[in-house]
Amino acid sequence: MTRLLRLIATFGIxxxxxxxxxxxxxxxxxxxxxxxSKLKTMYVKKYAEDSRNVNExxxxxxxxxxxxxxxxxxxxxxNVDAVVTYVxxxxxxxxxxxxxxxxxxxxxxxxxxxxxxxxxxTSLTRLSPEEMVNEVINNIYGGTKx
Numbered sequence: 001m002t003r004l005l006r007l008i009a010t011f012g013i014x015x016x017x018x019x020x021x022x023x024x025x026x027x028x029x030x031x032x033x034x035x036x037s038k039l040k041t042m043y044v045k046k047y048a049e050d051s052r053n054v055n056e057x058x059x060x061x062x063x064x065x066x067x068x069x070x071x072x073x074x075x076x077x078x079n080v081d082a083v084v085t086y087v088x089x090x091x092x093x094x095x096x097x098x099x100x101x102x103x104x105x106x107x108x109x110x111x112x113x114x115x116x117x118x119x120x121x122t123s124l125t126r127l128s129p130e131e132m133v134n135e136v137i138n139n140i141y142g143g144t145k146x
Contacts (some may be wrong), residue, residue: 024125028117028139036115036141039081042046047086054088057133081107093123102133115140
């Protein structure tokens with residue numbers, strides 16, 4: 001009987017610990033008054049701490065949606081409809097991987113957040129940086145696969 005209780009307790013502890021490592025979340029919010037299809041030109045402002053060029057992945061994904069997109073670390077060009085900002089968080093678990101990505105599409109003139117997407121994947125559900133960008137941008141644009 002003691003052996004059975006020990007086995008059940010061990011299994012319970014392992015289940016609790018393992019479930020904490022398998023977290024994923026993908027969300028997006030678009031301002032109801034925003035029509036994303038009217039935004040034709042965007043500027044992706046490179047996050048100062050980004051040493052992995054995530055900005056280029058975001059540019060590539062937005063271009064695949066038919067947008068005219070540029071990127072850099074300077075102030076935005078004057079002729080864009082929106083400025084895209086992002087924050088990427090990385091974590092070490094045997095290898096480095098992107099833990100979380102948040103992307104915000106802002107009105108170029110006012111800076112108002114028109115849309116925001118977030119993706120969080122811990123070690124057991126980790127995605128490549130390209131997959132994280134795809135997930136966030138697709139969620140912002142209503143799940144459109146392109």
